[in-house]
Amino acid sequence: MSEKLITLSEFLKLRETLPILDARSESEFIQSHIPGALNLPILNDGEREIVGTLYKQEGNESAVLKGFELVGPRFHQIQKEVLLNYPDKKILLYCWRGGMRSQILSWLLGMVGFEVFRLKGGYKTYRTFTYERVRKPYNFIVLGGKTGTGKTVLLKALEDKGEQVVDLEGLAHHRGSSFGGIGQEKQPSVEQFENLLAERLIQLDQIHPIWIENESRNIGKVTLPDGIFQQILTAPIIKISKTEAERITHIEEEYASLPKEELKSAILRLSNKLGGLRTTEALEDLEMGRHRSWIENMLVYYDKTYGFDLNKPIRQHELSLDLSQIPLSEACQNLLKIKNDINAKSGNQTDTVE
Structure with a gap:
């Protein structure tokens, strides 16, 4: 032996x-x-x-x-x-x-x-x-913005450019909304999610900036560790904006091809918040394949929810960035410039933007 x-x-x-x-x-x-x-x-x-x-x-x-x-x-x-x-x-x-x-x-x-x-x-x-690893301090930069602004796409593009990125929704197998679990793998337990998050964090430099999406405490059935959640609430945030038409197009690309019955169930889960008329209209539009119409209906609710977030206390670094009609590569360059500005104000070494 x-x-x-x-x-x-x-x-x-x-x-x-x-x-x-x-x-x-x-x-x-x-x-x-x-x-x-x-x-x-x-x-x-x-x-x-x-x-x-x-x-x-x-x-x-x-x-x-x-x-x-x-x-x-x-x-x-x-x-x-x-x-x-x-x-x-x-x-x-x-x-x-x-x-x-x-x-x-x-x-x-x-x-x-x-x-x-x-x-x-x-x-x-x-x-x-x-x-212990998921309860350590990290140098996060948070990507915020309304539903449909493509924050996950931006994170992936930043990662492709060599940036440090944590995709919480990817680890949680959930996009963080009533529709977020459709087409996803079964969610991990809270404990396993922390394991996966820790595995990602040990691959990254704890000192240098790490990009992360603005999330609520719960992503589907997964709960963020308190330390990570509190850091998301207080870290520098860049709030992305795009035109409503762009947002609807992005959501349509992600959701329109998903199973219709599961989309219906997601709408019905929101019926108390949407109201009877809006729910009925959304279900009819979905049934008839009018995807842009039902998505526009959903955005009324999600934009209202996002408005509550705007009422939270202002952070030390809180910036708005309009990426309407901006190509993805140019959007990444804009984000990297802002990161360098944040680093400079924080006294950290500025990374070179190529």
């Missing part, structure tokens, strides 16, 4: 080249896990419940014996599965605390020639790291 206990920093480096196995149960993995890991439960959900109950009632020895009784018949299947999927015979491994489940899996794999690197402290160590 070849096993090495490794620290989290060693684990994060080795995962660039080695596959990762998570030995916890299915529900534990679904709730949250280290991104990139594959689930290979030593005890499935039902077995884990049985062993846990026995541990509480009779103690550790009875629980251990029952665990081996349950999982023992599958030992050869586990070995065959891992041999088939990982012929290089090198693997990273963890369970909840780096305890019995990962030890058992490590032993099984070592018996068939695997070199195993087992995370000391298990997932709990990783989760402590990500929890």
